[in-house]
Amino acid sequence: QLSHRDAAPGPPGLWLPRRQGSSPTQLASGTMSLRTLPLLFLNLGGEMLYILDQRLRAQNIPADKARKVLNDIISTMFNRKFMEELFKPQELYSKKALRTVYDRLAHASIMRLNQASMDKLYDLMTMAFKYQVLLCPRPKDVLLVTFNHLDAIKGFIQDSPTILHQVDETFRQLTEIYGSLSAGEFQLIRQTLLIFFQDLHIRVSIFLKDKVQNSNGRFVLPVSGPVPWGTEVPGIIRMFNHKGDEVKKLEFKHGGNYVTAPKEGSFELYGDRVLQLGTNMYSVNRPVETHMSGASKNLVSRAQESIAPNPLAKEELNFLARLMGGMEIKKPSGPEPGFRLNLFTTDEEEEQAALTRPEELSYEVINIQATQDQQRNKELARIMGEFEITDQPKQSTSKGDDLLAMMDDL
C-alpha cells in the first residue's frame, strides 16, 4: 500500500536513500535513533503554533494579522525543501541548534518576539512535548501525537489550499517512513527523545493547575485509565500444560486501576486519533506561565553541553545552514505593519523575566560570528541577510514598524 520507489537494499523498514557524500559510519554514530528529528521538529512546531495562537488572541491582535502570522509560519515549516532536509536520517543536534531554527521560524512573518518571550515560548514547547512523549501509552503513539498536531495545524490554515497540500504531503511522508517501523524501533525513538529531554523540569502553570505536573517539576504518571492498545489489564496469571491448554487462572493485586483500551487510534490521513496527547490544550484562553525557580538542578548534563568542542559547533552549523537554507522566508510585500508579541502579561513582566532567568537555563543561541568556519559563516550570513536588520525601539509595541530584525546576537 505504500510506495517504495527509492528503496535501498537493507532490512525491512529501512528504505531511505543514502545521503550524498556521507558514509554509514559517519551517520550511524553517537546517538540512538536517526529517525527522531522529524518527529521532534513537527511536534515542537505544533506546540509553538498552539501557544502563538493563544497569545495572539490574548493580545487582541487583529484576526487578519494573526491569521497571516500563522499562515506564514506554517508555510515556512512545511516548505518542501525544508522538509526534504529534515527527513534525511541524521542525529538529533543540540538544544542550542534546534532553538535557533525555532527562533527563525517564529520570525518568519510580521511578528517579532523579544528574547525573554522566545525563551518562554521554547520552555513551554519543550515541556509540553516532553510530557506527551512520557505519557504515550505505546512508543508508537508518538506518531498519533504528531498526527494530532498536524490535524490542528490544518485547522489553522483551512483557507489556504496550497499550504494544506504541503501539510498533507508531510503526512504522507511520515506514514511512509514511520508506518512500517517495528515496536522495537519506536521504543528506540522514544528513548532518544527522552534522552533529549532529560533533566528539564520547568514548571508550567497550566500543567500545575491541571495536576499533570507536581510542584517539583516532575510529571504525574497516572496508574489508572485505559491500558495501551495491545496490552492486557494487569492482574491475571495464566498457567498452561504441555499441550498448551490453559489449566489455571489466578488473579493478583497489581495496585493500579486500569481498564481495557476502547479502540486503537487511526493512523490514516483522516481519523479519530483517540489519544488526546498533542491536541491543543490552550484552546481555552488560559494564561501560560512558567516558573523558573528550582527548575533545572542537574549540573552534570549542563556541563556536557557547554564544553562541546569546536568540531561539534561546526557540524551544528552545517546542519543549520542546510536546514535553514531550505526555509523560504517570504519577504513582506508592501507596507505590512509588523508587531511584537509578548508571551508575558505585561512588558515589565517580560523585562523582569529576562533579568531573572537562571544561568543554567539560558539557551545560548548559536553565535555565528564567533565561529572559525569562514565558509559556513558566509553562507549563514547570506541566509540571515534575507532579513534587513533594523533598530527596534525598545519601549513599546509600535504598530508602525516595518521589517523585523532577527535575534540581536546573530
Added chain:
Amino acid sequence: MFRRERCISLRGSAAALCNNLSVLPLPERNLTHFGVVHGPSAQLLSASPEGVSLAQRQLHAKEGAGVSPPLITQVHWCVLPFRVLLVLTSHRGIQMYESDGSVMVFWHALDSGHASPVQAVFARGIAAIGHFICVGTWSGLVLVFDIPAKGPNIILSEELAEHQTPITDIATETAQGQDCVADMVTADDSGLLCVWRSGPEFKLLTRIPGFGVPCPSVQLWQGTVAAGYGNGQVRLYEASTGMLHIQINAHARAICALDLAPEVGKLLSAAEDTFVHIWKLSRNPDSGSTEVEHCHGECVTDTQVCGARFCDPSGSSFAVTGYDLAEILRFSSV
C-alpha cells in the same frame, strides 16, 4: 512487606534505557557497588549497607567521529570464576574495566559495515557465563569474548548469528553440574528468545519466537526462562523445549527490567508503569511444572522505572532507578 530505605544520590539522572541498573554486592567488604547510565556517561558508586555513598566514579564512552559524544547503552558487572569485570556498552563499542572502573583492560570497536544509513549502531546486552562474557549488538549478533584469569588478553572467540534485530538483554545461569543444560538466553527487539549451551563452541538449543513486541529483559533460573515484554507481560518458558508455562499480565506499560534472587527463586519485574512486582517461582514436585505466586507490589510514584535489581541473592532488598531521577531508591523487607 518492604519498606523504603534511605536513597542514594547520583551525580546525574538515569537515562530512559532498559536494564539501567547493575548491582554488585560485596558482603565480605560490607559494601554494594551500583552502576547507572546517565547518557554519555555512566556512574559507578559504592555504598554502605545504610546507603551512604562512599566512593563515586564516572566513566565515558570512547570518543569517535560524530556530532555528539557517544551514548552508553548499558553498564554491567560480570562475575567470572577468577575475576570481576565491569563492562560498558555504547554506540561506539564495548569497554571492559577492572571491577572498580579504575583501569580499562579491553576495547572492542563495533563494526558498522553492514549498517544502512538509517540504522543506529550500538552494543547492548551483557552477561558472563563460565570464563566468557557475551555482548549483544544492534545487528542481532552476539559476541563471545574469552576472558583469561587475569590480564588484558581478551579474545573475541565466537560470533553467534541467530538474531536479526537488535539484542536487548542476555541472561545466564551456571549449570548445576549436568551436561546438555541451557545456561544462556539471548533476547531481542522482535521478542525472539534464543536458548544456548555455553562451551568452547556455543550451541543453540531452542528458539522461542516473539509475537510482535520487544523483549527488553530476560532471566534464567533452573531451566526456566523468564521474559519481560513491551506489552507488560511476563512469560515463563521451559528452557529446553521452549514451552510456555505461565503468562502473567504483570504491568500496564513496557517492562524495563527483570532480576532474579537465585537462592530463593524470586523474580523482580519493573516497568514504565511505575510498578515493581516481586514473584516467587517454584517447581511443582508432582507435575514438574513451573508455578508462580505474586509476593509484593510497589508503586514508585510518578517514576518511569528504568532499572531494578535485587541487592542480595536472597532477595531481601532491592534497588530501583527511574528516568530523570538522580537517586537510587532502595527497599528492604521487614
